[in-house]
Amino acid sequence: MRLVNAALPAAVQEPPGEDLALFDIAIDGTRIASVQPAGGSPIGARDCKAGIVVPAFVDMHTHLDKGHIWPRTPNPDGTIAGALGAVRTDRSTHWSGADVARRMEFALRTAYAHGTAAIRTHIDSSPPQDDISWPVFAEAKERWRDRMTLQASSLMAIEDVPDDPTALFDKVTGHGGIVGAALHPSPVTQRKVEALLAEAEDRGLDIDFHVDETLDPSSNCLAMVARAVTALPFAGTATCGHCCSLMTMDEAEADRTLDAVAEARLAVVSLPMCNLYLQDRHAGRTPRIRGGTLVHEMRVRGTSVAFASDNTRDPFYAYGDLDMMEVWREATRILHLDHPVGDWPRAVSATPAAIMGLADRDRLAPGAPADLVLFSARSWTELLARPQTDRVVVRGGTVINARPPDYRELD
Template sequence: MTHSFFQPPATSRYALRQLSAPGCLVEGDFPARRSEGLVGIDLLVENGRIAAIEPAGTLPAELGPDLDASMVLPGMVDCHTHLDKGHIWPRQPNTTGDGAGAAKATMADRSAHWSAEDVRRRMEFGLSTAYAKGVVAIRTHLDSLAPQSSISFPVLREMRERWAGRIDLQVSSIAPMDIFLTDEGRQLADIVAESGGNLGCVTRFGKYPDDPMPAELDEALANVFTLAMERGLDMDLHVDESTDPRSRTLIRVARTALQKDFAGRILCGHCTALALQTDEFIEETIAACRDAGIDIVSLPTVNMYLQDRSPTARTPRWRGVTTLHEMKATGLRVAVAGDNCRDPYYAYGDHDMLDTFTQAVKILHLDHPLDDWIKAATATPAAIMGIDRGTLAVGMPADLIVLKARNYSEMLARTQFDRTVIRDGKAIDTSLPDYRLLDDIVHL
């Protein structure tokens, strides 16, 4: 049962007329702008693709409905998730709500439950939810300490094939950096290469949980780059996800990339400790990232949940997010993403990139003006992932989200439960999978 507010014509050729779209996402010149960078357009859909984009009111009325300035977006892109962790909260909550508690709870759950079937069931649930929300591409990290890597990566390959044509699915490894001082790091790099993935890790050491900058950091970081270069892999790192201002590994990543003359893509996620540094060090770090061609993804909902949490009744003093405005202003490609969902790192979430963007606007002050920030959840993560998604262009698949909201104010003020999700030109059922489907594995 669909909950969409309208259904497009059930024909191979039709028009969606009188739409509002973010001008920054629309191919072509549409000078008649509405508020906050929105443009009025008509879309012609033919055989599952966008056949034409015209100024609003151009296409004949008989081709399709007048949508009264409803907003249209391309399918959204989530470039940083953890589908293998998703939905374990009911059986393994994080009683402290902080990062240390999350790591401890996840380790316990992984050791006890993460069989191939368990990971597969929860991953399928997450993908089904994201699909119903209008997400067209996802990059997921997989916990990769042995032996879990040999369990989860085959499941990911299976799911990637199963979901082909519905969600473009990419994968990155995640493990403590110190495994790259051992042969386990080389073995993991081989598994990642076999899976067509991105080599990733956390820029922290498992054996030094209280030291964000151990003496072996540069050696381990150099090894990660060498393994990636030998196998032609891009890199995707969890960096400085901390409230500790001593955590300054982002600049080390950038300098290592420059020293190694690394030619691949590098995505660095979180980078929250950078916001606690001096303005001078922030500028130096961002400049190094720009020189190294590093992309940044912020995970605002999860980091606001985890960072600066106290065991006592103390109000958090900061939002736990990185310096995204400064990075974007300097020319870095920046994205926002969903990260964790109903697991020990984040008790909430629903694989919904529209909701992630809406919350990011409020948490990171991506407004007044909104400008082209919508690209951070669409075109920019698509470019970071190297896929042709996230824009409205002639010839692109008609993978669209149509909202009843007519502008950003309406979109940001009210949750868009009644969105219409169109895939290959046809409206899909936006009913969500019932949590009860997981009852037998999450032990409710």
């Protein structure tokens, strides 16, 4: 395959150059062979006609085990408390291996059709669900290994993490996963976080936490994680998702926390669509605060920031389609990732790939995988104005014909 007149964001060029400059891309087998300034003959090539081309998406914070349960168990009031209760009920009633596998497969087919090449999912891991969902994930990982890179992290409330996490690590790593937990202020949070970090460090593993998914400014588990990582010290990548309380925190406290995050080299993943849906929700009252976290202040400090889908059609988020183009578009609107666009395009591909330890997905350059998404849009305003349902997905140097599956398959 050969692409001509492809507009590349400066953020994915090597070296970075003029934004949306035109290039010709030659593909040899499953890898990019060359990227040259445009000027080649369109004969025998796919002419992109100045359409934007980006690397395949990387969605590093999802919940494939929860997806698509909304039709049978909706959130009664749209709040986090309502979501937790609804999921608890649905899980105890329906989450057999066959049920989780069916919904997980539907979700993966959807993400693949939209142009995603790698996903990290959080797996609800409190017993007895752990013995059901982890084997399902391991089977999906193997089944999809030629089409999608899959990673998984365990998820449970920090209070439910065993004092001795050895058995938890054994089970999760036995299925190729890493360990994580949902953090909020409690008497046991710091002690258990330190135990998880120490065990992960001993095993040479990364770790992935849900942190401060609240607008309560007194909730600052993020600073606690940063201090613990620095004190250990922790050599792996510690990822913190959500970090919403920073949006309401006193400026001085937020600045101190952001400095500590940078010093600890934490990675942060923001989930703006789900947090916009859940946060500041009160019946009969218009929300005042956006979902998200202080991504611009993090980027200035050199912190790695990614954006991801989070939940999909479950009690935590009634919408979503594991479409990283939608995540990118909405994150730009919610958190002002424009004027200039700068290197924010990396936050849906190269940055999460680096956090997940995926090689070669950080650029469009010779030797990189020929996994691309082609748009007819020629400018940022064209790209971000529409859902881009006419995108072309290239995987392994070949245009795929996959389409998102019909919801009727889940009836």
